[in-house]
Amino acid sequence: xxxxxxxxxxxxxxxxxxxxxxxxxxxxxxxxxxxxxxxxxxxxxxxxxxxxxxxxxxxxxxxxxxxxxxxxxxxxxxxxxxxxxxxxxxxxxxxxxxxxxxxxxxxxxxxxxxxxxxxxxxxxxxxxxxxxxxxxxxxxxxxxxxxxxxxxxxxxxxxxxxxxxxxxxxxxxxxxxxxxxxxxxxxxxxxxxxxxxxxxxxxxxxxxxxxxxxxxxxxxxxxxxxxxxxxxxxxxxxxxxxxxxxxxxxxxxxxxxxxxxxxxxxxxxxxxxxxxxxxxxxxxxxxxxxxxxxxxxxxxxxxxxxxxxxxxxxxxxxxxxxxxxxxxxxxxxxxxxxxxxxxxxxxxxxxxxxxxxxxxxxxxxxxxxxxxxxxxxxxxxxxxxxxxxxxxxxxxxxxxxxxxxxxxxxxxxxxxxxxxxxxxxxxxxxxxxxxxxxxxxxxxxxxxxxxxxxxxxxxxxxxxxxxxxxxxxxxxxxxxxxxxxxxxxxxxxxxxxxxxxxxxxxxxxxxxxxxxxxxxxxxxxxxxxxxxxxxxxxxxxxxxxxxxxxxxxxxxxxxxxxxxxxxxxxxxxxxxxxxxxxxxxxxxxxxxxxxxxxxxxxxxxxxxxxxxxxxxxxxxxxxxxxxxxxxxxxxxxxxxxxxxxxxxxxxxxxxxxxxxxxxxxxxxxxxxxxxxxxxxxxxxxxxxxxxxxxxxxxxxxxxxxxxxxxxxxxxxxxxxxxxxxxxxxxxxxxxxxxxxxxxxxxxxxxxxxxxxxxxxxxxxxxxxxxxxxxxxxxxxxxxxxxxxxxxxxxxxxxxxxxxxxxxxxxxxxxxxxxxxxxxxxxxxxxxxxxxxxxxxxxxxxxxxxxxxxxxxxxxxxxxxxxxxxxxxxxxxxxxxxx
Numbered sequence: 111x112x113x114x115x116x117x118x119x120x121x122x123x124x125x126x127x128x129x130x131x132x133x134x135x136x137x138x139x140x141x142x143x144x145x146x147x148x149x150x151x152x153x154x155x156x157x158x159x160x161x162x163x164x165x166x167x168x169x170x171x172x173x174x175x176x177x178x179x180x181x182x183x184x185x186x187x188x189x190x191x192x193x194x195x196x197x198x199x200x201x202x203x204x205x206x207x208x209x210x211x212x213x214x215x216x217x218x219x220x221x222x223x224x225x226x227x228x229x230x231x232x233x234x235x236x237x238x239x240x241x242x243x244x245x246x247x248x249x250x251x252x253x254x255x256x257x258x259x260x261x262x263x264x265x266x267x268x269x270x271x272x273x274x275x276x277x278x279x280x281x282x283x284x285x286x287x288x289x290x291x292x293x294x295x296x297x298x299x300x301x302x303x304x305x306x307x308x309x310x311x312x313x314x315x316x317x318x319x320x321x322x323x324x325x326x327x328x329x330x331x332x333x334x335x336x337x338x339x340x341x342x343x344x345x346x347x348x349x350x351x352x353x354x355x356x357x358x359x360x361x362x363x364x365x366x367x368x369x370x371x372x373x374x375x376x377x378x379x380x381x382x383x384x385x386x387x388x389x390x391x392x393x394x395x396x397x398x399x400x401x402x403x404x405x406x407x408x409x410x411x412x413x414x415x416x417x418x419x420x421x422x423x424x425x426x427x428x429x430x431x432x433x434x435x436x437x438x439x440x441x442x443x444x445x446x447x448x449x450x451x452x453x454x455x456x457x458x459x460x461x462x463x464x465x466x467x468x469x470x471x472x473x474x475x476x477x478x479x480x481x482x483x484x485x486x487x488x489x490x491x492x493x494x495x496x497x498x499x500x501x502x503x504x505x506x507x508x509x510x511x512x513x514x515x516x517x518x519x520x521x522x523x524x525x526x527x528x529x530x531x532x533x534x535x536x537x538x539x540x541x542x543x544x545x546x547x548x549x550x551x552x553x554x555x556x557x558x559x560x561x562x563x564x565x566x567x568x569x570x571x572x573x574x575x576x577x578x579x580x581x582x583x584x585x586x587x588x589x590x591x592x593x594x595x596x597x598x599x600x601x602x603x604x605x606x607x608x609x610x611x612x613x614x615x616x617x618x619x620x621x622x623x624x625x626x627x628x629x630x631x632x633x634x635x636x637x638x639x640x641x642x643x644x645x646x647x648x649x650x651x652x653x654x655x656x657x658x659x660x661x662x663x664x665x666x667x668x669x670x671x672x673x674x675x676x677x678x679x680x681x682x683x684x685x686x687x688x689x690x691x692x693x694x695x696x697x698x699x700x701x702x703x704x705x706x707x708x709x710x711x712x713x714x715x716x717x718x719x720x721x722x723x724x725x726x727x728x729x730x731x732x733x734x735x736x737x738x739x740x741x742x743x744x745x746x747x748x749x750x751x752x753x754x755x756x757x758x759x760x761x762x763x764x765x766x767x768x769x770x771x772x773x774x775x776x777x778x779x780x781x782x783x784x785x786x787x788x789x790x791x792x793x794x795x796x797x798x799x800x801x802x803x804x805x806x807x808x809x810x811x812x813x814x815x816x817x818x819x820x821x822x823x824x825x826x827x828x829x830x831x832x833x834x835x836x837x838x839x840x841x842x843x844x845x846x847x848x849x850x851x852x853x854x855x856x857x858x859x860x861x862x863x864x865x866x867x868x869x870x871x872x873x874x875x876x877x878x879x880x881x882x883x884x885x886x887x888x889x890x891x892x893x894x895x896x897x898x899x900x901x902x903x904x905x906x907x908x909x910x911x912x913x914x915x916x917x918x919x920x921x922x923x924x925x926x927x928x929x930x931x932x933x934x935x936x937x938x939x940x941x942x943x944x945x946x947x948x949x950x951x952x953x954x955x956x957x958x959x960x961x962x963x964x965x966x967x968x969x970x971x972x973x974x975x976x977x978x979x980x981x982x983x984x985x986x987x988x989x990x991x992x
Contacts, residue, residue, distance in 0.1 A: 921973025
């Protein structure tokens with residue numbers, strides 16, 4: 111044993127000897143004064159006082175006794191929890207549920223919103239947007255970017271970038287890979303350098319240079335065999351042989367999970383100041399605050415607007431931290447979910463408080479004896495805090511284990527477009543959060559129960575023989591207050607879940623304008639069309655593909671477009687209306703006409719085939735669809751949506767009208783309207799249909815680098831996917847397709863809304879169950895404590911109905927207060943989730959009324975069962991037990 115142990119033991123012996131010596135001296139003095147030995151001993155003990163308190167005070171003077179007391183309290187608390195296994199198990203599981211759910215949701219919030227970006231000094235990286243006069247944020251046009259890059263002094267670097275999925279061959283197998291095109295300062299801004307090979311050299315970053323690329327660590331390992339000799343490594347991207355010159359560090363995948371990066375400068379800049387094609391990222395110079403950069407960039411943008419007038423749409427510029435730019439769209443939803451799980455944790459804690467209060471009444475005799483023996487208020491509070499810490503630590507440990515599994519489930523169910531999803535994990539900061547949460551819960555539970563235990567009302571329990579009713583009324587009142595708070599928070603969660611559920615039903619009730627049943631889809635990442643010869647090859651490829659797909663058994667209609675509804679919205683831009691017989695003016699005059707609002711309009715631009723419309727069930731309302739007459743050399747035809755016809759030619763026939771929409775694909779040939787089709791919701795089911803101009807892929811193939819084929823099957827559409835994959839492989843083995851059913855595409859478009867509903871609905875359902883248990887427990891405890899009172903009442907003539915109303919009234923009152931508070935709280939809090947709703951108000955009276963009635967019914971049922979049991983009390987048995 112240690113030397114410290116022997117010293118403490120010696121001190122204890124010396125203390126005991128000193129106390130006994132003092133008592134013996136006092137006894138001898140009293141005996142000398144004539145008292146008997148028995149009387150002298152009793153008097154000396156009374157004069158000395160509580161020996162235990164004297165020892166406690168002396169030990170405190172020694173110091174380091176807190177550790178011994180902590181060990182004693184922990185041992186006593188552990189024995190107490192083992193003795194009351196049922197109570198301990200229920201309390202620990204309840205806390206594990208609340209702490210585990212909170213930890214899992216915080217893991218998502220931390221990984222997405224709070225975790226620093228994995229770049230050098232990420233707080234200095236910013237995202238920039240052009241801002242229109244109406245306040246809309248836009249991507250950058252090349253000339254506007256060049257001017258800001260040249261004039262800005264607050265940014266150390268500024269870079270353009272874009273990313274899209276492309277077919278890449280040359281590795282171990284053809285792949286569909288996200289490829290980013292980035293300008294000169296991009297890697298300087300991100301603070302990234304290759305770990306193998308080299309970065310882009312100056313000669314690589316010029317128009318007409320030989321194509322080169324950097325690849326991610328994951329792509330290098332999976333498709334390039336981790337080869338350290340890159341001198342002979344070639345990939346084919348966009349039909350161009352591309353040399354791989356370097357490998358970037360593991361984990362770097364910006365933007366949008368990119369795996370290959372190529373120089374932006376390989377493409378010529380587009381001279382238009384209204385072609386918003388590029389996203390922009392920059393790095394602040396050291397010593398420059400974000401506000402300074404914002405002011406400078408905004409000033410440059412406003413000066414450019416004054417300089418170029420109508421030729422530029424940028425009236426201002428926005429500068430925000432990159433992390434905020436990446437997560438801004440999901441921040442509100444995640445914070446709402448974090449608030450919801452916070453409510454669930456409070457409800458779980460409220461249940462445990464009620465359990466502890468019930469246990470407190472069982473321990474009245476024990477506490478009274480300890481108080482009589484000299485245990486002070488601080489000593490009892492410390493004991494209760496220790497017991498609560500044991501409960502919370504057990505629940506927290508179990509909750510963290512549940513959170514590890516829960517995070518895996520959340521990541522699996524989360525929408526794929528949730529930013530930074532790969533960084534969500536139960537990391538060290540999340541564990542610190544769980545520990546802090548556990549300690550906070552322990553402190554709250556311990557302080558509340560300790561204050562109740564040391565309130566002074568329990569001190570009479572020893573005199574009353576352990577059956578005192580002092581404090582029962584107050585204890586029951588506190589329990590009902592806690593239940594009312596539980597019900598209020600539960601109602602807020604139920605209303606939130608109800609609003610999300612009604613929103614989902616409203617979305618599902620929307621007519622998208624197309625059919626999804628028995629449709630298979632196939633996305634192709636194709637090379638760009640840079641010349642007329644490329645265009646003819648693309649048309650022949652798609653013609654042959656459609657012909658072969660129609661030959662698959664069970665396939666009916668086949669078509670395709672450059673933008674599949676609910677997957678990607680078509681690009682949009684400004685078109686020019688031409689008068690009948692008007693000759694296309696010169697470029698200078700054409701630009702002038704684009705500034706005439708009476709001659710222009712805004713619409714989506716979608717390349718499609720004739721079979722696209724019947725395959726998706728988009729109705730032809732007037733005129734015709736594309737047909738064999740629409741060749742590359744024939745006048746270019748356009749099919750427009752009903753929204754565009756209604757907007758530009760109300761109560762007129764739009765057929766034969768001429769449109770100039772060449773700014774979308776660089777083809778300035780005039781489009782003639784030959785047909786009108788029904789509107790569709792292309793971007794999402796929540797977004798209203800937009801005016802759309804459809805052009806024929808046979809005439810305008812330049813925008814077919816990403817092309818979606820749709821096939822209507824007579825039976826299960828999944829059965830045709832394997833045959834479709836084989837056909838594409840035979841036609842071009844370097845183009846790996848992505849195949850799905852349109853039902854899967856439709857379901858994926860609702861994944862975010864379903865994710866929010868599932869989580870908040872789970873919180874609400876669990877909270878309802880906990881509230882039900884809480885009400886039942888409080889009412890059952892009240893009935894047990896009032897058994898004698900009920901027996902007396904029934905012995906004096908009270909009927910069962912009177913007793914039922916008496917007990918039930920308490921539960922109904924608590925429920926009414928809880929529902930009223932919950933409705934008020936929900937009216938305030940649900941306004942924060944308005945952005946998540948569709949087709950329903952945040953204060954929808956139907957949802958509020960339904961939830962209030964449901965909660966009232968559940969509370970009434972939970973109160974009725976113990977109240978019914980009270981009516982069956984035998985008066986003789988109840989009185990005899992007293």
